[in-house]
Amino acid sequence: MTATSDRRALVLFSGGQDSTTCLAWALERFDFVETIGFDYGQRHAIEMDCRDALRSGMADLKPTWASRLGCDHRVNVSALADIGGTALTGEAEIRMTAEGLPSTFVPGRNLLFFTFAAAVAYRRNIRHLVGGMCETDYSGYPDCRDDTLKALQVTINLGMDRRYVVHTPLMWIDKAETWGMAREIGGTALVDLIRTSTHTCYLGDRTEQHDWGFGCGACPACKLRATGWQRFKDKFD
Numbered sequence: 001m002t003a004t005s006d007r008r009a010l011v012l013f014s015g016g017q018d019s020t021t022c023l024a025w026a027l028e029r030f031d032f033v034e035t036i037g038f039d040y041g042q043r044h045a046i047e048m049d050c051r052d053a054l055r056s057g058m059a060d061l062k063p064t065w066a067s068r069l070g071c072d073h074r075v076n077v078s079a080l081a082d083i084g085g086t087a088l089t090g091e092a093e094i095r096m097t098a099e100g101l102p103s104t105f106v107p108g109r110n111l112l113f114f115t116f117a118a119a120v121a122y123r124r125n126i127r128h129l130v131g132g133m134c135e136t137d138y139s140g141y142p143d144c145r146d147d148t149l150k151a152l153q154v155t156i157n158l159g160m161d162r163r164y165v166v167h168t169p170l171m172w173i174d175k176a177e178t179w180g181m182a183r184e185i186g187g188t189a190l191v192d193l194i195r196t197s198t199h200t201c202y203l204g205d206r207t208e209q210h211d212w213g214f215g216c217g218a219c220p221a222c223k224l225r226a227t228g229w230q231r232f233k234d235k236f237d
Contacts, residue, residue: 007031009128009167010121012113013072014038015050017198017213017225018132018170021178023058024185025169026130027065034070034124036117040109041081041089044204048074050197057193061186075116080106088202094219100140104202104220110143111152118156118164127164134170137178137224146171175228176235183236200225 009026013019013035026033037051051072059066081089086106095103110133117129133144142148146168153166170178182190194213199206201215201222208214212229215222 005032005125006127008124008126009033009130010117010124010126011035012037012117012129012131013051013055014132015047015054015198016132016200017175017194018134018178020054020058020194020198021182021185022130022132022167022169023054024065024182024190026128026167027058027062027068028185030128031068032070033068034073034126036073036075036120038113038116039074039076039078040106041078043088043090044199044202046204046206047199050199054193054197057197058190061189061193073120075120077112077116080109080112083107094202105141108143110141110149114149114152114166115156118160118162121164122160122162127162128167129164130167130169132170133168134173136170136172137174137228174231175224176231179228179232180236195229 007030009030011019011023011026011033013023014037023035035055037048039045039048055069055072059069084090086103088104088106093103097103114129114131121129133149135145149166149168153164156164173181179191182194196213198213200213202219203216205216206214210217210226212226217226
Protein backbone atom coordinates (compact mmCIF):
# COMPACT_ATOMS: atom_id res chain seq x y z
CA MET A 1 0.00 0.00 0.00
CA THR A 2 1.39 3.39 -1.03
CA ALA A 3 1.56 5.97 1.74
CA THR A 4 -0.39 9.20 1.36
CA SER A 5 0.64 12.56 2.80
CA ASP A 6 -0.82 13.26 6.22
CA ARG A 7 -0.62 17.02 5.66
CA ARG A 8 -2.62 17.26 2.44
CA ALA A 9 -6.40 17.65 2.12
CA LEU A 10 -8.98 17.71 -0.66
CA VAL A 11 -12.15 19.73 0.03
CA LEU A 12 -15.47 19.04 -1.69
CA PHE A 13 -16.11 22.65 -2.70
CA SER A 14 -19.45 23.56 -4.25
CA GLY A 15 -19.36 27.33 -3.88
CA GLY A 16 -21.89 27.31 -1.06
CA GLN A 17 -21.78 28.46 2.56
CA ASP A 18 -21.00 25.08 4.08
CA SER A 19 -18.23 24.03 1.73
CA THR A 20 -16.58 27.47 1.95
CA THR A 21 -16.57 27.22 5.73
CA CYS A 22 -15.04 23.74 5.41
CA LEU A 23 -12.37 25.10 3.06
CA ALA A 24 -11.39 27.68 5.69
CA TRP A 25 -11.37 24.91 8.31
CA ALA A 26 -9.01 22.84 6.16
CA LEU A 27 -6.71 25.77 5.36
CA GLU A 28 -6.21 26.28 9.08
CA ARG A 29 -5.26 22.65 9.67
CA PHE A 30 -3.38 21.28 6.68
CA ASP A 31 -0.21 22.34 4.90
CA PHE A 32 -1.63 21.89 1.40
CA VAL A 33 -5.28 22.02 0.36
CA GLU A 34 -6.86 21.32 -3.02
CA THR A 35 -10.53 21.66 -3.96
CA ILE A 36 -12.90 19.64 -6.10
CA GLY A 37 -16.29 20.62 -7.53
CA PHE A 38 -18.89 18.64 -9.43
CA ASP A 39 -21.04 19.56 -12.41
CA TYR A 40 -24.03 17.26 -12.08
CA GLY A 41 -26.62 19.19 -14.06
CA GLN A 42 -27.72 20.99 -10.93
CA ARG A 43 -30.51 23.52 -11.27
CA HIS A 44 -28.40 26.00 -9.29
CA ALA A 45 -25.29 25.55 -11.45
CA ILE A 46 -24.49 29.20 -10.78
CA GLU A 47 -22.87 27.95 -7.56
CA MET A 48 -20.04 26.59 -9.70
CA ASP A 49 -19.47 30.06 -11.14
CA CYS A 50 -18.83 31.39 -7.62
CA ARG A 51 -15.94 29.08 -6.88
CA ASP A 52 -13.05 30.90 -8.56
CA ALA A 53 -13.86 34.24 -6.90
CA LEU A 54 -14.27 32.49 -3.56
CA ARG A 55 -10.91 30.75 -3.84
CA SER A 56 -9.27 34.08 -4.70
CA GLY A 57 -11.08 35.79 -1.85
CA MET A 58 -9.96 33.12 0.61
CA ALA A 59 -6.35 33.48 -0.51
CA ASP A 60 -6.57 37.23 0.03
CA LEU A 61 -7.76 36.85 3.62
CA LYS A 62 -4.60 35.27 5.05
CA PRO A 63 -1.09 34.85 3.64
CA THR A 64 -0.92 31.35 5.09
CA TRP A 65 -4.11 30.41 3.25
CA ALA A 66 -2.69 31.73 -0.01
CA SER A 67 0.42 29.60 0.39
CA ARG A 68 -1.55 26.48 1.29
CA LEU A 69 -4.29 26.67 -1.35
CA GLY A 70 -3.50 24.34 -4.21
CA CYS A 71 -5.22 23.60 -7.49
CA ASP A 72 -8.91 23.09 -8.19
CA HIS A 73 -10.49 20.08 -9.88
CA ARG A 74 -13.82 20.21 -11.71
CA VAL A 75 -15.49 16.90 -12.50
CA ASN A 76 -18.48 16.26 -14.76
CA VAL A 77 -20.94 13.78 -13.29
CA SER A 78 -23.93 14.83 -15.39
CA ALA A 79 -25.22 11.25 -15.37
CA LEU A 80 -26.95 12.24 -12.13
CA ALA A 81 -29.10 14.67 -14.12
CA ASP A 82 -29.66 12.09 -16.86
CA ILE A 83 -31.20 9.78 -14.28
CA GLY A 84 -33.53 12.67 -13.42
CA GLY A 85 -36.53 12.80 -11.15
CA THR A 86 -35.26 15.37 -8.63
CA ALA A 87 -35.93 19.06 -8.05
CA LEU A 88 -32.19 19.83 -8.07
CA THR A 89 -31.56 18.38 -11.53
CA GLY A 90 -34.81 19.37 -13.25
CA GLU A 91 -37.86 21.59 -13.04
CA ALA A 92 -39.71 19.34 -10.61
CA GLU A 93 -41.60 20.97 -7.77
CA ILE A 94 -39.76 21.25 -4.45
CA ARG A 95 -41.95 19.16 -2.15
CA MET A 96 -41.97 16.18 0.17
CA THR A 97 -42.19 12.85 -1.64
CA ALA A 98 -44.07 9.70 -0.71
CA GLU A 99 -40.80 8.28 0.64
CA GLY A 100 -40.65 11.05 3.24
CA LEU A 101 -37.71 12.80 1.58
CA PRO A 102 -37.72 16.20 -0.14
CA SER A 103 -37.71 16.15 -3.93
CA THR A 104 -34.35 17.94 -3.75
CA PHE A 105 -32.70 14.67 -2.68
CA VAL A 106 -30.38 13.41 -5.46
CA PRO A 107 -29.89 9.69 -4.78
CA GLY A 108 -26.25 8.66 -4.51
CA ARG A 109 -24.89 12.18 -4.95
CA ASN A 110 -22.59 12.34 -1.93
CA LEU A 111 -21.56 8.71 -2.37
CA LEU A 112 -20.40 9.50 -5.89
CA PHE A 113 -18.78 12.78 -4.86
CA PHE A 114 -16.59 11.17 -2.22
CA THR A 115 -15.73 8.26 -4.50
CA PHE A 116 -14.57 10.61 -7.25
CA ALA A 117 -12.76 12.76 -4.68
CA ALA A 118 -10.92 9.70 -3.38
CA ALA A 119 -9.92 8.77 -6.94
CA VAL A 120 -8.45 12.24 -7.45
CA ALA A 121 -6.78 12.09 -4.03
CA TYR A 122 -5.24 8.75 -4.98
CA ARG A 123 -3.34 10.41 -7.83
CA ARG A 124 -2.54 13.53 -5.84
CA ASN A 125 -1.05 11.81 -2.77
CA ILE A 126 -3.77 13.27 -0.54
CA ARG A 127 -5.05 11.52 2.57
CA HIS A 128 -7.75 13.81 3.99
CA LEU A 129 -11.15 14.32 2.34
CA VAL A 130 -13.34 17.14 3.67
CA GLY A 131 -17.08 17.64 3.10
CA GLY A 132 -19.77 19.97 4.46
CA MET A 133 -22.43 17.36 5.24
CA CYS A 134 -24.31 17.57 8.54
CA GLU A 135 -27.13 15.91 10.46
CA THR A 136 -28.30 19.01 12.34
CA ASP A 137 -29.71 21.57 9.89
CA TYR A 138 -30.41 19.40 6.87
CA SER A 139 -33.28 18.02 4.83
CA GLY A 140 -33.06 14.43 5.98
CA TYR A 141 -30.81 13.31 3.13
CA PRO A 142 -29.58 9.81 4.06
CA ASP A 143 -26.22 10.36 2.36
CA CYS A 144 -25.47 13.24 4.75
CA ARG A 145 -25.66 11.04 7.83
CA ASP A 146 -22.58 10.40 9.93
CA ASP A 147 -23.09 6.63 9.77
CA THR A 148 -23.27 6.75 5.96
CA LEU A 149 -20.03 8.66 5.64
CA LYS A 150 -18.18 6.53 8.18
CA ALA A 151 -19.24 3.43 6.29
CA LEU A 152 -18.21 5.05 3.01
CA GLN A 153 -14.76 5.83 4.42
CA VAL A 154 -14.29 2.15 5.23
CA THR A 155 -15.47 1.11 1.77
CA ILE A 156 -13.20 3.58 -0.04
CA ASN A 157 -10.22 2.54 2.05
CA LEU A 158 -10.82 -1.12 1.28
CA GLY A 159 -11.50 -0.52 -2.40
CA MET A 160 -8.45 1.67 -3.00
CA ASP A 161 -6.11 0.10 -0.44
CA ARG A 162 -5.39 3.50 1.13
CA ARG A 163 -6.04 5.07 4.53
CA TYR A 164 -8.19 8.06 3.71
CA VAL A 165 -9.82 10.07 6.47
CA VAL A 166 -13.24 11.62 5.77
CA HIS A 167 -13.79 14.84 7.73
CA THR A 168 -17.20 16.48 8.21
CA PRO A 169 -16.54 19.53 10.43
CA LEU A 170 -20.19 20.66 10.34
CA MET A 171 -21.76 17.29 11.14
CA TRP A 172 -23.11 18.20 14.58
CA ILE A 173 -23.66 21.97 14.32
CA ASP A 174 -26.51 24.05 12.93
CA LYS A 175 -26.43 26.93 10.44
CA ALA A 176 -26.06 29.59 13.14
CA GLU A 177 -23.06 27.72 14.52
CA THR A 178 -21.68 27.38 10.99
CA TRP A 179 -21.70 31.17 10.68
CA GLY A 180 -20.04 31.25 14.10
CA MET A 181 -17.36 28.81 13.00
CA ALA A 182 -16.58 30.99 10.00
CA ARG A 183 -16.18 34.02 12.23
CA GLU A 184 -13.97 32.11 14.64
CA ILE A 185 -11.71 30.92 11.82
CA GLY A 186 -11.55 33.98 9.59
CA GLY A 187 -13.19 36.85 11.46
CA THR A 188 -15.77 39.21 9.99
CA ALA A 189 -13.88 39.26 6.69
CA LEU A 190 -14.62 35.57 6.09
CA VAL A 191 -18.22 36.00 7.22
CA ASP A 192 -18.65 38.85 4.73
CA LEU A 193 -17.05 36.82 1.95
CA ILE A 194 -19.42 33.93 2.61
CA ARG A 195 -22.41 36.23 2.91
CA THR A 196 -21.80 38.05 -0.37
CA SER A 197 -20.00 35.57 -2.60
CA THR A 198 -21.30 32.07 -1.88
CA HIS A 199 -24.48 30.59 -3.36
CA THR A 200 -27.03 28.35 -1.67
CA CYS A 201 -30.42 29.03 -3.34
CA TYR A 202 -31.84 25.90 -4.97
CA LEU A 203 -33.36 27.99 -7.78
CA GLY A 204 -30.05 29.62 -8.68
CA ASP A 205 -31.44 33.10 -8.02
CA ARG A 206 -28.79 35.82 -7.55
CA THR A 207 -30.97 38.80 -8.45
CA GLU A 208 -31.51 40.01 -4.89
CA GLN A 209 -29.02 40.32 -2.05
CA HIS A 210 -30.40 39.84 1.45
CA ASP A 211 -28.56 40.33 4.73
CA TRP A 212 -27.60 36.65 4.61
CA GLY A 213 -26.66 36.61 0.92
CA PHE A 214 -28.17 36.16 -2.54
CA GLY A 215 -31.20 33.98 -3.17
CA CYS A 216 -34.91 33.73 -3.86
CA GLY A 217 -35.63 33.84 -0.13
CA ALA A 218 -38.38 31.22 -0.42
CA CYS A 219 -36.79 27.84 -1.20
CA PRO A 220 -35.78 25.53 1.67
CA ALA A 221 -32.06 26.33 1.26
CA CYS A 222 -32.67 30.08 1.46
CA LYS A 223 -34.95 29.75 4.47
CA LEU A 224 -32.44 27.60 6.31
CA ARG A 225 -29.61 30.01 5.58
CA ALA A 226 -31.67 33.07 6.53
CA THR A 227 -32.84 31.52 9.80
CA GLY A 228 -29.30 30.54 10.72
CA TRP A 229 -28.04 34.02 9.92
CA GLN A 230 -30.66 35.62 12.15
CA ARG A 231 -29.87 33.29 15.05
CA PHE A 232 -26.18 34.02 14.56
CA LYS A 233 -26.80 37.78 14.61
CA ASP A 234 -29.06 37.53 17.67
CA LYS A 235 -26.36 35.66 19.53
CA PHE A 236 -23.35 37.77 18.61
CA ASP A 237 -24.73 41.29 18.04
